[in-house]
Amino acid sequence: MTGGRAALAGMAIKGAPLRVRFQPKLTAWRGRLLESDERGQPVHAASFIRRRLIVLDAELRKRPRELERILAHELSHFAWMRLGNAVRRGWEDVLAREMSRGARGELGWSAELRKEKLAPEDWRRRTRRWREYACESFSDTVAWLRVERRAHDEFTLAARFRVMRKRWFAAHLGGRTIPI
Ligand SMILES: [Zn+2]
Known part of the structure; x- marks a missing residue:
């Protein structure tokens, strides 16, 4: 994702580039994010604020509306850190x-x-x-x-x-x- 401005629920967001990566079968296990692993709870996505990285479950590619919702959620985590x-x-x-x-x-x-x-x-x-x-x-x-x-x-x-x-x-x- 390139940097610059975007709109998110009425507020504009602006910032340096973020990377968005798709990975298969995401699960959260003991505070770690795993891919294609039997352990842990399935999750849609995770954000790594300092690494400016959002990881999304590859399945979301087939569900564009759900992808839009999940991506808005993850971007909001970056905004939350800067709200004051x-x-x-x-x-x-x-x-x-x-x-x-x-x-x-x-x-x-x-x-x-x-x-x-x-x-x-x-x-x-x-x-x-x-x-x-x-x-x-x-x-x-x-x-x-x-x-x-x-x-x-x-x-x-x-x-x-x-x-x-x-x-x-x-x-x-x-x-x-x-x-x-
Ligand atoms: Zn969240």
Whole structure:
């Protein structure tokens, strides 16, 4: 992927070139990414921020719409690193409000898996688990915004909370250029 500007869910992103690589049968095992291996949990993709590398499961080549969603998610991880603490905390506030209202579901599997493991202390004390959830939820929300009109079985968050997330994005990131 060449450097320069691109649009991602209302915000513009801009940065140095990133490499995108396809690999067969990706799995995550003990914190490592494996290919064509029997061990670990199957994953769609992984990002290596410092190496400026995104690795995608080769199967996604046959599913262009899903590829678009997954790639938006992975690019958002690069954007998240550069958002600044104030914006990241603002996003955590959105999520904390949802939690206090008992919101269930998410906008992607990656956030949902983490959300299921959260206890109330996690969001009150901003534990590492909470911050990891916030990051995945941010990326899944960007990916959802990208393909919003399509139904997907990973979009399980109630409509009223989707609206709140969308407003937050428009207010805080709309029209901004985020470095990645
Ligand atoms: Zn992710």
